Amino acid sequence: MELAKLLKPEAVKVVNAASSKKRLMQDLGDLVESVYGFKSGVVVDALMAREALGPTGVGHGVALPHARLDGLESVVGAFILLDRPVDFSSVDRQPVDIAFALFAPEEAGVEHLKALALVSRTLRNTAICSKLRANPDPATLYTILIEEQSVQAA
Numbered sequence: 001m002e003l004a005k006l007l008k009p010e011a012v013k014v015v016n017a018a019s020s021k022k023r024l025m026q027d028l029g030d031l032v033e034s035v036y037g038f039k040s041g042v043v044v045d046a047l048m049a050r051e052a053l054g055p056t057g058v059g060h061g062v063a064l065p066h067a068r069l070d071g072l073e074s075v076v077g078a079f080i081l082l083d084r085p086v087d088f089s090s091v092d093r094q095p096v097d098i099a100f101a102l103f104a105p106e107e108a109g110v111e112h113l114k115a116l117a118l119v120s121r122t123l124r125n126t127a128i129c130s131k132l133r134a135n136p137d138p139a140t141l142y143t144i145l146i147e148e149q150s151v152q153a154a
Helices: 021-036 040-053 110-123 126-133 138-153
Strands: 007-015 057-059 066-069 076-086 096-105
Touching: 007 021, 007 138, 021 040, 021 076, 021 096, 040 066, 040 096, 066 110, 076 138, 096 110, 096 126, 110 126, 126 138
Parallel strands: 007 076, 066 096
Antiparallel strands: 076 096
């Protein structure tokens, strides 16, 4: 599995105005609606329902929100870099400024878990996160994510 197959370049965004976890989820919903065509409200509801089971802030300023969406054919992603971190109830209690959301079909099993593991592995790398935080251009962010992942695989 490759990040380039999960993440479209247009699904990468820098957000300057997120003031809360809920606002970040709304920004993710809006991004998913514009790129993948799913209604923002449905996306936000799915993300918040998953979040109610336990926070998806994995630490070190990174969150991996994820949900299943009816009508989706394959696992897809959306990436947001925040200019100001927001509280995300993360495991380390640190605010989040990197959010990589994953969406899977309702019936997805192992593919969803593989995608989550791939994104988690990529964003656990502090050098990659530092590069992402230093480059507030969506095209550059996409390139960093895709290139770093292919370098790791080599």
